[in-house]
Amino acid sequence: QVQLVESGGGSVQSGGSLRLSCAASGYTYSFYYMGWLRQAPGKEREGVASIDSLGRTIYADSVKGRFTISQDVAKNTLYLEMNSLKPEDTATYYCAAERRRLAIWFRLSRNVYSYWGQGTQVTVSS
Numbered sequence: 001q002v003q004l005v006e007s008g009g010g011s012v013q014s015g016g017s018l019r020l021s022c023a024a025s026g027y028t029y030s031f032y033y034m035g036w037l038r039q040a041p042g043k044e045r046e047g048v049a050s051i052d053s054l055g056r057t058i059y060a061d062s063v064k065g066r067f068t069i070s071q072d073v074a075k076n077t078l079y080l081e082m083n084s085l086k087p088e089d090t091a092t093y094y095c096a097a098e099r100r101r102l103a104i105w106f107r108l109s110r111n112v113y114s115y116w117g118q119g120t121q122v123t124v125s126s
Contacts, residue, residue, distance in 0.1 A: 009120030022095030038091035046106025
């Protein structure tokens with residue numbers, strides 16, 4: 001049984017920073033890649049960033065240069081450092097994981113993850 005639990009969400013003003021964490025438990029050692037995706041009200045869930053077991057990363061254009069994804073393998077924890085936050089970053093942020101191998105350019109799709117957390121809310125006010 002795999003469990004992904006996000007934390008670190010909250011409310012910040014535009015230009016502020018937040019760090020999201022995702023603690024993974026259960027049968028996790030074979031994850032090939034993990035990612036952060038977000039969903040704003042009335043919008044589809046979209047990929048934000050992904051990282052694989054070799055540390056290779058991919059980011060959505062909208063967050064490049066502002067967000068950084070990282071992982072602590074020993075702690076089974078995924079992170080998302082978010083800086084220079086904008087009101088359009090407001091969304092529920094989800095941690096997700098997948099065991100299947102997949103080319104890196106596909107990993108921002110919401111359809112390529114089998115395991116999901118419950119989400120954490122991020123609200124950025126102007």
